[in-house]
Amino acid sequence: MNFFQEFLSNDIFLTAAAGWLVAQILKTLIHMFFTRKFVAERLVGSGGMPSSHSATVCALAVASGYKFGVGSFEFAISLLLAIIVMYDAMGVRRETGIQAKVLNDMIKMFEDMGRSELSTNDKLKEFVGHTPLQVIAGALLGCLIAVIFHYTLWLS
Numbered sequence: 294m295n296f297f298q299e300f301l302s303n304d305i306f307l308t309a310a311a312g313w314l315v316a317q318i319l320k321t322l323i324h325m326f327f328t329r330k331f332v333a334e335r336l337v338g339s340g341g342m343p344s345s346h347s348a349t350v351c352a353l354a355v356a357s358g359y360k361f362g363v364g365s366f367e368f369a370i371s372l373l374l375a376i377i378v379m380y381d382a383m384g385v386r387r388e389t390g391i392q393a394k395v396l397n398d399m400i401k402m403f404e405d406m407g408r409s410e411l412s413t414n415d416k417l418k419e420f421v422g423h424t425p426l427q428v429i430a431g432a433l434l435g436c437l438i439a440v441i442f443h444y445t446l447w448l449s
Contacts, residue, residue, distance in 0.1 A: 308352045308443075312348040346379070346423075353371045354374075
């Protein structure tokens with residue numbers, strides 16, 4: 294079996310990738326529902342509801358638990374990774390987004406006063422981190438996807 298066939302038949306990878314994909318699609322649809330605009334960046338961007346980072350790592354952890362058992366090193370590694378990623382999404386990355394919003398507001402204020410060398414076209418990215426609710430929603434989505442994959446696709 295060549296590298297790509299083997300890689301694309303990896304149940305754990307496919308489950309985690311599905312977690313990311315479903316979360317990104319839902320995030321785009323939810324954003325579109327609330328803003329009444331389709332924003333293609335939402336399909337690959339970070340931030341927003343649900344957290345695709347959380348969905349990915351939780352799908353990875355649950356799939357590893359099903360495949361290798363909760364006493365395995367594979368599960369331990371993926372669970373610790375999930376905890377770190379979700380903690381970071383609610384901490385540092387969320388604060389970065391809040392700071393970007395404040396700085397963008399300041400740039401706009403200075404631009405309105407005619408004193409800014411920066412433009413609102415140079416805006417910092419505000420969708421970076423997640424609220425606890427977005428992280429929990431992503432985590433639950435990832436777990437659900439792993440359970441669905443386990444009972445429908447893996448047949449184990």
